Amino acid sequence: MSLTAEQQELVTTVRAVLAKHGDSAAMRRGLETERGYDEQLWKLLCEQVGVAALAIPEEFGGIGVGLVESLLVVEELGRTLAAPPMLGSAVLGVQALLLAGNTEVNERLLPEVAEGVRTLALCWAGTHGWDSFGVTASVEKLSGSAHYVLDGVHADTLLVLTADGLFEVEGDAASVTRTAVVTQDPTRKLARIDFDATPARPVGTVNVARLREIAWAAVVAEQIGAAEQCLDMTVEYSKSRVQFGRPIGSFQALKHRMADMYVLVESARSLGYLAIAGLAEGAVEAIDVQAARLHAIDALNSVVSETVQMHGGIAITWEHDAHLFFKRAHADAQLFGTPARPLARPA
Structure with missing residues (x-):
């Protein structure tokens, strides 16, 4: 894959923003915060570059250039160890919604994700990893525990992947318990999210x-x-x-x-x-x-x-x-x- 002139310009722009606002000192300051990343840096990347909107289609408020551009941003973030909600929300959360193909949900959620004012957390893994689902669905209610959830503690919307499809849960739902877990990598925060007969909106099936x-x-x-x-x-x-x-x-x-x-x-x-x-x-x-x-x-x-x-x-x-x-x-x-x-x- 050879980068186009537009893609190379995106890489150059993101790298320049990170060099100025996301160096090692900024990354380390972010580690000390509750969210684990520099919120001002994420705001700059969203407002000045539009990184959260790259893979979101234009009809849902995004730029619509595609997955490749989003992952070029992820690559640049990998150089700095910064871990804003790009991977967990703007890539995985967005792609899960697009795969589910629910127009009503996408019209409601994705414009705010594109602006960087709403974050998504994909709840998937069971105790032993991503080969099993940690949460089960029964009559539009969810029970169980999702492990290793990126941005799980503070995400505005939880997208729960189960054997019966994808479900949407508000992050502040009363029967949801979100717990930050100690990780080997201090630069990325993960969470365990517990659901206790939590009401959920079905979104659709996902490949x-x-x-x-x-x-x-x-x-x-x-x-x-x-x-x-x-x-x-x-x-x-x-x-x-x-x-x-x-x-x-x-x-x-x-x-x-x-x-x-x-x-x-x-x-x-x-x-x-x-x-x-x-x-x-x-x-x-x-x-x-x-x-x-x-x-x-x-x-x-x-x-x-x-x-x-x-x-x-x-x-x-x-x-x-x-x-x-x-x-x-x-x-x-x-x-x-x-x-x-x-x-x-x-x-």
């Missing part, structure tokens, strides 16, 4: 396999951005860190290791962009998304491990971002589950 592929592709985009940032940090550090009277980047062994990191980043991008383009066009084979997902996991884990090693002792201090990328890599490897190994394309 769960396709929604899972979109979720995997979105995480792949984030992993590509994170891996590229780790590579850039490592190369920059190798130019300034002096040992034996020379920058460590001049040592051949380290040059080889950084070259291997570059190959991993670019191969992950090639596979990821292939899968994303196919998803957007509706012509992707499931195995392409699965291959991209598995390779992105391995690539980011390898790249971030090299980043930590080549930065030495400072990489494991709280003040340096390397350990945060390390934690994001291991958390992303579990997010939305993984396809089975090994992969084989049918003859």
Whole structure:
């Protein structure tokens, strides 16, 4: 997938906003807040760039350019470790609603999502992950617990995926309990949401396999951005860190290791962009998304491990971002589950 001039301009614009308002210091300030991200940064991205509106069709108040553009934004956010409601709300929540195809619900909810004033949280996983539903439906009432919910504590609208379809629940419903959970990755907040015979509005049926592929592709985009940032940090550090009277980047062994990191980043991008383009066009084979997902996991884990090693002792201090990328890599490897190994394309 080659980026068009418009897509490249979007990437440049988002990167400029993040460089000015979403650097490491801003990300760390966001960690200390209740929501876990910089709300002002999210407001700027929505108002100045329209990131939440990218994949929402024009008839529902969006820009309507598509999934690819949304995931390019996710990639840029992956470079900064910022975790505003882009992945959970503007990608997964929006795509779940679009797959359900309920015009009335979309007309009511999506314009505010596009403006960035309403957030969605997709409630899906059971105790053991995304291969099972955590919530069951009976006569338009929901019971059970959804685990690992992105933006779950503060989302305005809960979209609950069950074996009987997608349901809508107001975030402040009396019989809903939302609990923030301790996570390995401090840069992304997750929640457990409990439903106790909660009244819910049916939205429609969802192609769960396709929604899972979109979720995997979105995480792949984030992993590509994170891996590229780790590579850039490592190369920059190798130019300034002096040992034996020379920058460590001049040592051949380290040059080889950084070259291997570059190959991993670019191969992950090639596979990821292939899968994303196919998803957007509706012509992707499931195995392409699965291959991209598995390779992105391995690539980011390898790249971030090299980043930590080549930065030495400072990489494991709280003040340096390397350990945060390390934690994001291991958390992303579990997010939305993984396809089975090994992969084989049918003859």
